[in-house]
Amino acid sequence: MLKELCQKMFSRSLWVYHANSGGCNGCDIEVLNVLTPFYDAERFGIKLVGSPRHADVMLCQGPVLRPTAQALKRAYEAMPAPKLVFAIGSCAGGGGIWYDMYNVLGPIEKVIPVNFYIPGCPPRPEAILFGIAVATGRLDKKVAPVQFKQVEFPVPRYHPEDLREEDGMVVYEKLEKV
C-alpha cells in the first residue's frame, strides 16, 4: 500500500545531479535560474542533490575535456539504474566552438549516452523547462529536421539567345568568341 502510494506520488519527481565537465558556467547559472522561485522547477518535483548516488537525472554542461572524461564516466556509473542524461547547452550537445581543440574530447555523448539535448548558448531557462516538460511527457517536441532539395535549375544555364542551330546541331555562339 505504502509502496504503491510512493510510486504514484514520486513517479515523476526527478532528482537532479548537476555535473559540469569543463563548461564556462553560463549554463550552470541558467540551471540555477530554473531553480529560483521565478521559474520554480521544484513544482515538478525536481530537486538538486549533491551526490550522483541519489540522482535520477544528470544535467551535464560543458564539453568533455581530457582530465574530466574519466570523472564524468565514473559519476554516470555511480547513478542508480533508471537514469537519464540531459545535455544542456551547445557544448554538452555538440562540443561547442571547442569541439576539435587539443584537450577537448568533444560532446558528452562520446563518453556517456545522452537522452535529451537542450541546445543554446546558454539555453534560456524557459528552454530548460521545456526540455524537462518534454522529458516528463507534458509537452511534445517542436523541432523537426529540415530537408530541402532543388529539383530544377534555378537560372538558365546558358543564354538561350546565344544558341543557334547549325547542321542539325546546337552551337553556343559565345564559345566561338573565346
Place this chain on the structure above:
Amino acid sequence: MSFLSKIREVMICLGAGQVTLPYPVAAAEPVPERFRGRPLFNAAQCIGCAGCANNCPAREILVFDVCQEVRIMKYLGRRCTYCGRCADLCPEKAITMSREFETATQTIPDLQQNLELFMSTCQRCGRCFTEPGPLEQLMLKGYRFDALAEERWVYRSQAHLQNEPLVRDIDIELD
C-alpha cells in the same frame, strides 16, 4: 519575539503574491527584442556561396560538393552558439535568426537543416572557378568535401588518404 517575526514574514510572503511564471502550461513570455534563437535557412534564396560555413566559429555548417553542380549545405545545429555571424554575412539574406528557443529534442537530427542546391558553372568553359593563387585556395572557396558523417571539416586534401581516417580524435583511456 521570534513568533512575531514569523508572523511578519508570513505577512510579507502573502503580500508578495505569486511570482512563479506558469510557463510550461501557459505560453512563454515574449523574448527580448534582440534575442537570437535558432537560425533558419531559406533555401529558395541561398546561392551556396558557403560564406556562412567559412565564418561559423563552431564550424558546424558543412559543405559537400556531390558533383560539379550539386552542393549539399548541412547545418548541424548541435554546436551552434547562436552568434548570428552567418545571418550577418549572408549576401542574399537567406539566413534569419528566429526567436525560436524551444528546441529540446531526444535526437540530434531534429536540429539539422539540409539544403541540396544547384550550383552554376562558368558560362564559357562549363567548369567551376578555381582561385588564382595558393593563398586564395586556402580560404576554402573551391570544391569542399567536409565529412558529413563525422560532422567535421576536412582540412586536408583527400588525395593521399586512402587508408587514413579523414578526421581523428584524441585517445583517452576512460577506465
